[in-house]
Amino acid sequence: MxxxxxxxxxxxxSNPYPEATAGLSAPLLGHLDPEFIGLLERTCDRLRAVWGTANPLTLPLSGTGSIGMEAAFANTVRRGDVAVIAVNGLFGARMCEVAARYGAEVVRVDHAWGEPVDVERVLAAHPAPAIVAAVHAETSTGVRSDIAALGAALRERSPEALLLADCVTSLGGTEIALDAWGVDIAYSGTQKCLGVAPGLAPFSFSERAWQRRVTAPPIWYLDLGLLGAYVRGGPGGRTYHHTAPVAMIASLDAALERIAEEGxxxxxxxxxxxxxxxxxxxxxxxxxxxxxxxxxxxxxxxxxxxxxxxxxxxxxxxxxxxxxxxxxxxxxxxxxxxxxxxxxxxxxxxxxxxxxxxxxxxxxx
Amino acid sequence: MxxxxxxxxxxxxSNPYPEATAGLSAPLLGHLDPEFIGLLERTCDRLRAVWGTANPLTLPLSGTGSIGMEAAFANTVRRGDVAVIAVNGLFGARMCEVAARYGAEVVRVDHAWGEPVDVERVLAAHPAPAIVAAVHAETSTGVRSDIAALGAALRERSPEALLLADCVTSLGGTEIALDAWGVDIAYSGTQKCLGVAPGLAPFSFSERAWQRRVTAPPIWYLDLGLLGAYVRGGPGGRTYHHTAPVAMIASLDAALERIAEEGxxxxxxxxxxxxxxxxxxxxxxxxxxxxxxxxxxxxxxxxxxxxxxxxxxxxxxxxxxxxxxxxxxxxxxxxxxxxxxxxxxxxxxxxxxxxxxxxxxxxxx
Known part of the structure; x- marks a missing residue:
C-alpha cells in the first residue's frame, strides 16, 4: 500500500537524506560478510568524526535512540552509585527513571523547562558522584546546554565522575567534541540531524568508562563486553553477538558519507x-x-x-x-x-x- | 559506495522479498502520524495471523531478534523464579544466560545438538516451574521441536507455568499456532523466513502472561507496560514511549502483506x-x-x-x-x-x- x-x-x-534512503534498499549483505564488516568499521570511523572522539568503542547500537540511554546506564551503574542528573526537560527526567531501574541513587537537579543546564547547581548537588548526566540538546524544549563547560568544571571538582551526555538531537547538526569536552558516555539517534530513518542509536564510550564498566549487566542485548567483542574484535577474532541490522547500518553509512563530503x-x-x-x-x-x-x-x-x-x-x-x-x-x-x-x-x-x-x-x- | x-x-x-525492500524506501512517516498508527495496527494484525494468535499484545519490538528473547525474560522473571529451559543448541543455551541475568533459577535440560527437545525430560526436570522455555526452530542445528506436544503436556502437568517459545527461524516459514499450542510468550526476527532485513523482533504475549508480568522490569526500553500503552493505547489514548523504527515496520508490513496474499x-x-x-x-x-x-x-x-x-x-x-x-x-x-x-x-x-x-x-x- x-x-x-x-x-x-x-x-x-526527519526526512532522510536521499543517500540514506538509497542505502536502505542497497543489496543486503550478511552481518558476517567481510564486505559488511568493512562497511561497519567505516561507519564507526565516520561516527567518531561527527562525535569528535577517538573512542575505540564507538558504534551504532541495534535499536532506536532510547536504547542508547538504556545502554549508557546499564553498563555503568552499580547498585547505590550516585548519579547526578540535570533535568531541564522530558529526556533528563527519563534518564532519572532509567538510572533508578539499574539501582542508581539518583540526585535530580531540576531546572525550569526551556532553560539550559546550570553547571554550578549540577556540580553542587553532590560532592562525589559516580556519574553526572545531562542532555546536550533537549528535544522536549529546544534548548542547548553547554556540555563543554560542564565537562571542564567537572574535571576540576570531581575528576573521578563519569560524564554522560544525551546527544540525540545534536549529533550531525551541532558541533560536538566528546574528547575535548571530557564526555565519557554519549548516545544519539539516527532520525534527527543524522538524516536517517529511526532504528539505530549511535553510541560512544571512553576508555575510562570501559575500565569501570559493569561486567555482565542485567541486559544481555546491550552488554558492551559482548558487543565490543563483535565490533572491535579480540585475540580470537570477532565473536558473533546478535545479527546486526545491516540495512539500517548501510543507510547510516551513506548519510555519514554525505555529511563528511559536505563537511x-x-x-x-x-x-x-x-x-x-x-x-x-x-x-x-x-x-x-x-x-x-x-x-x-x-x-x-x-x-x-x-x-x-x-x-x-x-x-x-x-x-x-x-x-x-x-x-x-x-x-x-x-x-x-x-x-x-x-x-x-x-x-x-x-x-x-x-x-x-x-x-x-x-x-x- | x-x-x-x-x-x-x-x-x-536472507534476501528480503522485493516488497519488503520497496517498503524500506517508501516515504517516511512520523511515528505519531495517524497513517503510521494505522499501518502499525495492520502490521500487528498480520503478525497475529502468522503467529496463529489473538493476543492483543502482539507487536514488532524495536531491535533485532535477540531483543525478543531479552523482552521475554525481562518481563516475566522475578528473582528466584524457576525457569526450565530446554537446550538443544546455541539459542537454548543463550536463553539460560539471559534468564539468569534476570535472576531466574535456571534448570537446564541439555540435549545432544541435532536432536529435538524431549518433552518428557523437560517436564520431569522440575515439579513446579514458573516458566518453561524451548526453541521451536534451532538456528544453530536446523532442528524443529514439537512445541504443540510440549504445550499439551505442560497444561496437564504444570498448568500454572508460562510457556515460552523461540520462533526466530520458524515464523513465516513454518505453521505456528501459539494459541492452540498454549504458548504464552513468543518472539522472532524479521531476517529469516519473514523475508525482511534484520532490525525488528516480532513478539507476542498472552493475556495470562500479561496478568503475571513484572511491573517496572530492569530494562525501561522493553517494559511491556510502557510499550503496551503506545501500541494498544489506554484510557487516555496512546502514550509516546520511544520513536518506532518506522521504515523497518513499513517493510515488515509489506512482507506480511505478500505472505498473506500467497497464503x-x-x-x-x-x-x-x-x-x-x-x-x-x-x-x-x-x-x-x-x-x-x-x-x-x-x-x-x-x-x-x-x-x-x-x-x-x-x-x-x-x-x-x-x-x-x-x-x-x-x-x-x-x-x-x-x-x-x-x-x-x-x-x-x-x-x-x-x-x-x-x-x-x-x-x-
Missing amino acids: ALTERTLLGPGP VDAVAERHRAAGRRLQEGLVEMGLELFAAEGHRLPQLTTVRVPGDVDSAKVREQLLTEYGIEIGAGAGEYASSVWRIGLMGHNARMDRAELVLGALRRVLRR | ALTERTLLGPGP VDAVAERHRAAGRRLQEGLVEMGLELFAAEGHRLPQLTTVRVPGDVDSAKVREQLLTEYGIEIGAGAGEYASSVWRIGLMGHNARMDRAELVLGALRRVLRR
Whole structure:
C-alpha cells in the first residue's frame, strides 16, 4: 500500500537524506560478510568524526535512540552509585527513571523547562558522584546546554565522575567534541540531524568508562563486553553477538558519507542558518519563542501557541492540507507549545520558508 | 559506495522479498502520524495471523531478534523464579544466560545438538516451574521441536507455568499456532523466513502472561507496560514511549502483506518443497545431513563437512566465485557443519538448484 509523502518538520523523524534512503534498499549483505564488516568499521570511523572522539568503542547500537540511554546506564551503574542528573526537560527526567531501574541513587537537579543546564547547581548537588548526566540538546524544549563547560568544571571538582551526555538531537547538526569536552558516555539517534530513518542509536564510550564498566549487566542485548567483542574484535577474532541490522547500518553509512563530503562544520552552519531564519520568521509573525534566548537549538524550535488558537487543529491542518508534520509540545506543554524541526536533510532555507508560509496561512497572520 | 549483490543462503539474513525492500524506501512517516498508527495496527494484525494468535499484545519490538528473547525474560522473571529451559543448541543455551541475568533459577535440560527437545525430560526436570522455555526452530542445528506436544503436556502437568517459545527461524516459514499450542510468550526476527532485513523482533504475549508480568522490569526500553500503552493505547489514548523504527515496520508490513496474499500455508509448503529438494540433493551428492531425521527444518539445512574438505575455504569460494553466502556451523560444529538457509524469498526451487550446483562444482562431486 502506498504511503503518503510528508514533510517531517516535527521533533523527529526527519526526512532522510536521499543517500540514506538509497542505502536502505542497497543489496543486503550478511552481518558476517567481510564486505559488511568493512562497511561497519567505516561507519564507526565516520561516527567518531561527527562525535569528535577517538573512542575505540564507538558504534551504532541495534535499536532506536532510547536504547542508547538504556545502554549508557546499564553498563555503568552499580547498585547505590550516585548519579547526578540535570533535568531541564522530558529526556533528563527519563534518564532519572532509567538510572533508578539499574539501582542508581539518583540526585535530580531540576531546572525550569526551556532553560539550559546550570553547571554550578549540577556540580553542587553532590560532592562525589559516580556519574553526572545531562542532555546536550533537549528535544522536549529546544534548548542547548553547554556540555563543554560542564565537562571542564567537572574535571576540576570531581575528576573521578563519569560524564554522560544525551546527544540525540545534536549529533550531525551541532558541533560536538566528546574528547575535548571530557564526555565519557554519549548516545544519539539516527532520525534527527543524522538524516536517517529511526532504528539505530549511535553510541560512544571512553576508555575510562570501559575500565569501570559493569561486567555482565542485567541486559544481555546491550552488554558492551559482548558487543565490543563483535565490533572491535579480540585475540580470537570477532565473536558473533546478535545479527546486526545491516540495512539500517548501510543507510547510516551513506548519510555519514554525505555529511563528511559536505563537511561537519558546513552541515552545522546549514542547520544554524535555517533555524535562524525560521525563528526570525516566527517572531515576525508575532509569535513567542519558548526556549531561553541564547540557548536555542537551530535544529529544533519551540514556539508558544497563541492563546486563541487550537494547537491540535493547526497541526492537523498542516498535515492534511500541506503534508507538513510539526510536533506538539512535550509534557505539560503538550497543547501550549509547538516543536518545529529543521534537521538533517530538512535543515534548509526552503523548508524554513515552507513551514513559515503554511503557518502564516493557517493562522491567518 | 555500491554494495555487492549476494544470494544469502546462510542462517539469516536472507534476501528480503522485493516488497519488503520497496517498503524500506517508501516515504517516511512520523511515528505519531495517524497513517503510521494505522499501518502499525495492520502490521500487528498480520503478525497475529502468522503467529496463529489473538493476543492483543502482539507487536514488532524495536531491535533485532535477540531483543525478543531479552523482552521475554525481562518481563516475566522475578528473582528466584524457576525457569526450565530446554537446550538443544546455541539459542537454548543463550536463553539460560539471559534468564539468569534476570535472576531466574535456571534448570537446564541439555540435549545432544541435532536432536529435538524431549518433552518428557523437560517436564520431569522440575515439579513446579514458573516458566518453561524451548526453541521451536534451532538456528544453530536446523532442528524443529514439537512445541504443540510440549504445550499439551505442560497444561496437564504444570498448568500454572508460562510457556515460552523461540520462533526466530520458524515464523513465516513454518505453521505456528501459539494459541492452540498454549504458548504464552513468543518472539522472532524479521531476517529469516519473514523475508525482511534484520532490525525488528516480532513478539507476542498472552493475556495470562500479561496478568503475571513484572511491573517496572530492569530494562525501561522493553517494559511491556510502557510499550503496551503506545501500541494498544489506554484510557487516555496512546502514550509516546520511544520513536518506532518506522521504515523497518513499513517493510515488515509489506512482507506480511505478500505472505498473506500467497497464503501462510502455501508459504510453508514452498519452504518445505525447497528444503526437501536441497536435502535430497545434498544426500545424492554423498553428503551427510546433521539434524535428526524426521525433525529437520526445511528452511535451514545442516550438513556435515566432508573430512577432507576445508570448510571455511569452501564458504569463501562460494562467496567470491558465486556470490552465495552459506553459514558455518555454530559452537563446536563451527568447522564441521555448514548451515544452508532457504528462507522467505529464497525458499524456492531455483535457489535450491543454485546452491546444489555451486557446491557440486566447488566440491568436485
